[in-house]
Amino acid sequence: MPEHRKPQLQVAVCDDEAADRQQAAALTREILSAEGLSCSVSDYASAAALLSAIQNGAQFQILVLDVMMDGLDGMELAAALRRLGKRTAIIFISSNREMALRGYEVSAARYLAKPIQPGQLREALLYCYQTFCASRELLLSTEKGQSRLAADDILYVESWERGSRLQLTSGPITTAAKLSELAELLPQRNFTFCHRTILVNLAFIKHLRPKEIELAGGSILPVSKYRAAELKKRLLAYLGG
Secondary structure (H helix, E strand, C coil), X not given: CCEECCCCEEEEEECCCHHHHHHHHHHHHHHHHHCCCCEEEEEECCXXXXXXXXXXXXXXXXXXXXXXXXXXXXXXXXXXXXXXXCCCEEEEEECCHHHHHHHHHHCCCEEEECCCCHHHHHHHHHHHHHHHHCCCEEEEEECCEEEEEEHHHEEEEEEECCEEEEEECCEEEEECCCHHHHHHHCCCCCEEEEECCEEEEHHHEEXXXXXXXXXXXXXXXXXXXXXXXXXXXXXXXXXXX
């Protein structure tokens, strides 16, 4: 069976209402700990303070942001981060339900209404983890032994004999792990099926055509007619951050 590492998640909670901020931070710690995910949760009383921290080197995989705050608000903070090229997963929280649609402008992962419901926050946090933060390294049993592989180096994975073959930037390598097992472990934001037997890394797609895709480096992969629309949707979402 393939193994993967669970990195410590760096999460920031930002809300100018102290009680709401403390509740969101406490729930976040409780939920992630219950899921066996090591985490560090920092809280900020203003969007300006959080933006300053990020500009000075603080790194977060997930942000839980109140939308309506005095001064710089959560939506403006998210927009600023996107302009900086930050692809951090964002969960918006607000008592203003009319603001939810604007979350799409900054590619927010989820929008939760106040008061926060633990079940909804749990779903949002786990979605962000699986989609944006899942381990980017695998330890696989391959023909070369126990191989440590970086997800970012995988162009695509295909079913191969009784296991799978991974096409890496450095060349191919085979493993007994099933394609379905690897699909569960690889970051869902980056990898999707273009064919029932091929899992492709969206980062390497150079050209998308009706029945095939061309990857950086020139590899051509078939696209199933049943997966073409979803592949285009996933690629646009990936490029949009």
